[in-house]
Amino acid sequence: MTTASMEAHIKDPDFVLRIDNLESFYGPIMAIRGVSLVVPEGRVVTVLGANGAGKSTLMKTISGVMDPQKGKIIYRGTNITGMAPERVVRAGIVHIPEGREVFPLLSLEDNLAMGAFTRSDGAKAVQEDLDMVFSYFPILKDRRHQQAGTLSGGQQQMLAIARGLMSRPKLMLLDEPSLGLSPLLVREILTIIRRLNREQGVTMLLVEQNAKAALDVADYGYVMDLGRIVIDGTAETLKRSKDVQEFYLGVQTDSQRGQKRWKQKKTWR
Amino acid sequence: MDILQLLVSGLANGCIYGLIALGFVLIYKATEAINFAQGDMMMLGAFITLGLTNTGYMDLPFWIAVPLAIALMGVFGYLLDLIVIRRMFGEAQIAVVILTIALGFVMRFAAGTIFGHEPQSLETPYAGQDLRFGGVVLGVDEAVVVIATVALTVVLFLFFNRTKLGVAMQASSQNQLAAYYMGIPVRRVQSLIWGLAGVTATIAGVLYASKGSIDPSAGLLGIKAFAAAVIGGMGSLPGALLGGIIVGVIEPFASRYVAAGYSQIAPYLLLFLVLVFRPHGILAQVHRKKV
Numbered sequence: 001m002t003t004a005s006m007e008a009h010i011k012d013p014d015f016v017l018r019i020d021n022l023e024s025f026y027g028p029i030m031a032i033r034g035v036s037l038v039v040p041e042g043r044v045v046t047v048l049g050a051n052g053a054g055k056s057t058l059m060k061t062i063s064g065v066m067d068p069q070k071g072k073i074i075y076r077g078t079n080i081t082g083m084a085p086e087r088v089v090r091a092g093i094v095h096i097p098e099g100r101e102v103f104p105l106l107s108l109e110d111n112l113a114m115g116a117f118t119r120s121d122g123a124k125a126v127q128e129d130l131d132m133v134f135s136y137f138p139i140l141k142d143r144r145h146q147q148a149g150t151l152s153g154g155q156q157q158m159l160a161i162a163r164g165l166m167s168r169p170k171l172m173l174l175d176e177p178s179l180g181l182s183p184l185l186v187r188e189i190l191t192i193i194r195r196l197n198r199e200q201g202v203t204m205l206l207v208e209q210n211a212k213a214a215l216d217v218a219d220y221g222y223v224m225d226l227g228r229i230v231i232d233g234t235a236e237t238l239k240r241s242k243d244v245q246e247f248y249l250g251v252q253t254d255s256q257r258g259q260k261r262w263k264q265k266k267t268w269r
Numbered sequence: 270m271d272i273l274q275l276l277v278s279g280l281a282n283g284c285i286y287g288l289i290a291l292g293f294v295l296i297y298k299a300t301e302a303i304n305f306a307q308g309d310m311m312m313l314g315a316f317i318t319l320g321l322t323n324t325g326y327m328d329l330p331f332w333i334a335v336p337l338a339i340a341l342m343g344v345f346g347y348l349l350d351l352i353v354i355r356r357m358f359g360e361a362q363i364a365v366v367i368l369t370i371a372l373g374f375v376m377r378f379a380a381g382t383i384f385g386h387e388p389q390s391l392e393t394p395y396a397g398q399d400l401r402f403g404g405v406v407l408g409v410d411e412a413v414v415v416i417a418t419v420a421l422t423v424v425l426f427l428f429f430n431r432t433k434l435g436v437a438m439q440a441s442s443q444n445q446l447a448a449y450y451m452g453i454p455v456r457r458v459q460s461l462i463w464g465l466a467g468v469t470a471t472i473a474g475v476l477y478a479s480k481g482s483i484d485p486s487a488g489l490l491g492i493k494a495f496a497a498a499v500i501g502g503m504g505s506l507p508g509a510l511l512g513g514i515i516v517g518v519i520e521p522f523a524s525r526y527v528a529a530g531y532s533q534i535a536p537y538l539l540l541f542l543v544l545v546f547r548p549h550g551i552l553a554q555v556h557r558k559k560v
């Protein structure tokens with residue numbers, strides 16, 4: 001352990017993840033502009049923000065798919081900044097990417113097996129986790145021989161989460177799991193995420209555009225805008241904050257909604 | 270009877286085309302590059318085996334020389350990707366293609382320098398032996414080609430579907446980004462696929478050299494195998510074998526029944542027809558390509 005990481009370890013005994021002043025680029029485009037945040041052990045932390053705020057870039061930088069130009073990522077006292085994705089997965093962080101990204105021609109079962117690719121703790125342990133995963137997503141069990149590409153969008157999202165769980169993560173990075181799902185399914189998926197957090201002890205970093213749904217399951221939230229964190233607070237505080245709702249979450253407050261209804265009336269023939 | 274023999278010799282040739290085509294498809298699926306040195310890797314594998322086993326060279330027993338050559342070419346393919354091809358990462362596809370064409374020239378030149386340009390035959394324990402079924406005479410060499418191809422197909426099928434590494438190879442070629450997210454070392458997997466292409470090329474080379482002879486320009490056969498791969502559907506392993514067999518079987522019949530000179534174009538005519546009427550090949554795996 002380096003001195004720096006030791007120091008971090010002593011300072012953040014119960015932070016699973018601590019990010020300091022992170023900067024990431026796509027060529028000349030700076031997508032992350034000095035982001036700092038912490039994720040406490042055993043919690044659900046959400047990162048909210050509009051399109052293009054840099055949420056996915058943040059996730060990719062944590063999981064090692066992208067290297068940051070500046071800043072530090074400390075995971076359980078170890079500096080993992082710029083570490084290769086396979087080492088990050090082995091260390092216990094799994095990234096469930098935006099848009100599911102299943103292996104379309106592999107069976108669902110083989111997709112799950114690929115989730116366990118980095119594991120070397122034996123077939124028995126993997127089988128136990130497979131049973132665990134199927135207990136959360138029974139629908140996947142019925143379809144385990146089906147090609148993943150033929151699943152519905154919601155089922156693919158469940159598979160993506162299940163596949164991530166197969167790596168036995170301590171920290172799960174979930175990038176917009178609700179994208180394109182029906183409101184009912186959004187609720188179901190987020191409930192399962194909360195249960196996985198409570199029952200399996202997986203700490204969650206949840207990126208969402210569906211702010212209301214995310215704040216319902218999260219303990220703490222950060223709001224990103226143009227590559228920066230602009231507001232943070234407990235989920236309760238953020239939910240109540242009118243600023244957050246109007247300016248960053250696109251949630252309509254009562255007055256706005258009233259106005260909209262009035263406008264609709266006006267244009268009604 | 271005559272037709273049966275034409276069929277068998279076509280089948281044997283077709284298996285060899287199919288095995289080379291397999292190499293094209295393996296690399297294409299994994300890296301989206303086309304390795305035009307695949308035929309030359311076949312030639313090189315054959316010459317390495319020949320160098321290990323023929324009298325006058327190293328004189329090792331055939332059944333030791335073959336696995337040794339396979340292993341050497343596996344390592345060669347792996348290192349070729351690791352040291353040369355990977356440096357082209359991010360370059361245009363055409364640059365990689367030209368590089369592989371150049372590599373083919375280098376291999377041909379190297380083989381010519383070491384082994385000379387005269388055709389040589391690989392000494393096998395079964396050379397010149399025949400099998401007789403009633404009136405039908407089959408060369409053992411041709412039977413070995415077919416049996417070895419079937420065996421290799423079964424082994425590859427089991428490898429790709431039942432082993433973790435095999436499934437990971439499929440996964441990496443279907444969705445490279447997701448493979449990274451799952452902690453699959455994608456780069457190493459790609460190098461291993463180049464290694465596997467070296468292995469299949471060597472097996473094809475041994476079979477080819479054992480039923481005829483081999484010279485440094487034998488790798489030009491790769492063009493025909495490439496046509497076979499396209500006919501079968503560039504993204505499909507079974508398609509590659511099928512395409513190879515179709516091309517192999519068409520050839521002897523074309524040269525028997527079509528005027529000389531025209532018969533040679535039969536495989537390419539077929540390629541043309543397939544591209545026009547079934548542009549993704551016979552056994553195409555149609556799925557949307559991820560970036």
Ligand SMILES: Nc1ncnc2c1ncn2[C@@H]1O[C@H](COP(=O)(O)OP(=O)(O)OP(=O)(O)O)[C@@H](O)[C@H]1O
Nearest residue numbers: 026029031049050051052053054055056057058209
């Ligand atoms: N591959 C890329 N190449 C260049 N620029 C990119 C790339 N991916 C993202 N960007 C840019 O980086 C910025 C942040 O993108 P990012 O995907 O992180 O946003 P996001 O918050 O995840 O948005 P969304 O909610 O739409 O998923 C955007 O301005 C985007 O245009």
Ligand SMILES: [Mg+2]
Nearest residue numbers: 055056057098
């Ligand atoms: Mg995003």
